[in-house]
Amino acid sequence: xxxxxxxxxxxVLAKFAIRYPDADVTAVSSVLQxxxxxxxxxxxxxxxxxxxxxxxxxxxxxxxLMREENKTSQPSILAxxxxxxxxxxxxxxxxxxQSGLIxxxxxxxDRRTVLINLTDAGVGKLDSVMPDYYRRIRCCMQGxxxxxxxxxxxxxxxxxxxIPALT
Amino acid sequence: xxxxxxxxxxxVLAKFAIRYPDADVTAVSSVLQxxxxxxxxxxxxxxxxxxxxxxxxxxxxxxxLMREENKTSQPSILAxxxxxxxxxxxxxxxxxxQSGLIxxxxxxxDRRTVLINLTDAGVGKLDSVMPDYYRRIRCCMQGxxxxxxxxxxxxxxxxxxxIPALT
DNA sequence: TTGACATAGTTAGCCAGCTAATTATAATGA
DNA sequence: TCATTATAATTAGCTGGCTAACTATGTCAA
Numbered sequence: 001x002x003x004x005x006x007x008x009x010x011x012v013l014a015k016f017a018i019r020y021p022d023a024d025v026t027a028v029s030s031v032l033q034x035x036x037x038x039x040x041x042x043x044x045x046x047x048x049x050x051x052x053x054x055x056x057x058x059x060x061x062x063x064x065l066m067r068e069e070n071k072t073s074q075p076s077i078l079a080x081x082x083x084x085x086x087x088x089x090x091x092x093x094x095x096x097x098q099s100g101l102i103x104x105x106x107x108x109x110d111r112r113t114v115l116i117n118l119t120d121a122g123v124g125k126l127d128s129v130m131p132d133y134y135r136r137i138r139c140c141m142q143g144x145x146x147x148x149x150x151x152x153x154x155x156x157x158x159x160x161x162x163i164p165a166l167t
Numbered sequence: 168x169x170x171x172x173x174x175x176x177x178x179v180l181a182k183f184a185i186r187y188p189d190a191d192v193t194a195v196s197s198v199l200q201x202x203x204x205x206x207x208x209x210x211x212x213x214x215x216x217x218x219x220x221x222x223x224x225x226x227x228x229x230x231x232l233m234r235e236e237n238k239t240s241q242p243s244i245l246a247x248x249x250x251x252x253x254x255x256x257x258x259x260x261x262x263x264x265q266s267g268l269i270x271x272x273x274x275x276x277d278r279r280t281v282l283i284n285l286t287d288a289g290v291g292k293l294d295s296v297m298p299d300y301y302r303r304i305r306c307c308m309q310g311x312x313x314x315x316x317x318x319x320x321x322x323x324x325x326x327x328x329x330i331p332a333l334t
Numbered sequence: 335t336t337g338a339c340a341t342a343g344t345t346a347g348c349c350a351g352c353t354a355a356t357t358a359t360a361a362t363g364a
Numbered sequence: 365t366c367a368t369t370a371t372a373a374t375t376a377g378c379t380g381g382c383t384a385a386c387t388a389t390g391t392c393a394a
Contacts, residue, residue, distance in 0.1 A: 002224060002227055002249060002251070016233075016297070022297075023301040024304065024308065027304050030311075030319050033323050034201075034204070034205055034208070034319070039205070040327065040330050041201070044333040047333075057169060057380075064173070067175070067179050075344095076342060080172065081172055083173075084169070085382065086342075087344075087381090088380075090343065091381085111390090112388065113341095113342060113343080127186075130183070138190075142194075142329060143328055149193045152201070153197055153200055155315055156204045157200075158310040159204055159310070159311070166212075243373075253372075254351090254352075254375080256373090257375085258351085278360090280372060339390105339392085340389100341390075343388085344387080345385085347385105348381105348384105349381085350380100351380090352377105355374105357373085360371075364366095
């Protein structure tokens with residue numbers, strides 16, 4: 001995702017709206033600001049993860065495993081939940097296995113499947129990352145009171161409703 | 168950016184909040200939903216661009232040039248405004264030049280700089296993409312009235328304030 | 335039983351970002 | 365003046381996504 005450092009000023013938007021009458025100025029500026037804030041957030045959180053030697057993809061796999069009762073799952077399920085292809089998940093798991101944060105174990109009941117285990121080292125890694133990560137999220141949301149957080153969630157849900165119609 | 172298909176349910180969040188007391192549950196769920204909606208939006212808009220044979224990076228360069236009075240700029244300035252490195256901008260411009268949408272012209276006053284011109288074909292490409300793009304944005308924001316759009320912008324600005332403190 | 339199909343995971347190769355090093359030109363100060 | 369430093373753009377090589385093709389295993393119906 002691009003960082004969109006230079007959002008259009010109102011007069012630039014207005015000029016584009018003259019050339020392209022389909023433009024809904026307040027919709028466009030809202031969407032661009034939304035994309036921009038999300039990108040900046042994502043970059044800032046990436047920086048936090050990389051301080052701990054992690055990238056977003058691998059970190060998310062650790063979280064997904066941590067959610068499981070027995071800290072175990074399968075590559076295809078992890079891929080689905082993380083929103084990446086199975087090929088990409090293979091690569092993520094390769095990296096995590098090399099770092100000793102997960103272990104691959106062959107399943108007995110179906111020899112096609114591989115079970116992915118979060119190791120103690122993996123749990124330890126999360127225990128060192130998550131407090132830092134959560135502290136940062138708390139910090140950047142501290143300017144919003146509970147009502148504003150609910151407003152945000154409601155508005156995001158409304159936008160989300162419109163997304164399927166785009167495809 | 169990951170697609171985050173599987174956001175934590177409230178009870179998963181609560182369990183994590185027990186292990187990691189720094190977690191601010193409503194902050195975390197707001198941020199995750201924000202990232203998720205933004206990613207989905209970005210993916211949907213990418214799909215729109217790719218129908219027209221464009222990728223986000225190249226398309227954004229065309230827009231930046233279109234904003235200029237004389238439809239001209241420089242690689243380093245474009246890189247800064249698009250939030251990519253100059254090396255990446257070189258690659259984006261290579262692609263656009265091959266498609267004939269921009270032209271490189273050597274500057275006379277400083278022979279280190281290259282002037283980038285949006286060609287007529289480049290303008291034509293924007294003229295075919297933008298109406299479609301704007302129509303989609305209008306469509307996904309149509310569920311929000313003017314007041315909600317303003318609320319969103321205000322809330323995003325508040326979050327944005329907190330981001331610098333993260334780094 | 336066995337041939338067709340489905341599923342799990344991996345491999346190979348592409349692409350668009352990135353950093354670091356390189357080339358060419360300009361600006362500056364002893 | 366000319367050595368040093370700064371700047372503009374590019375090139376080379378890395379990485380983590382992707383798609384498509386492949387291997388191995390399981391399922392199911394004729």
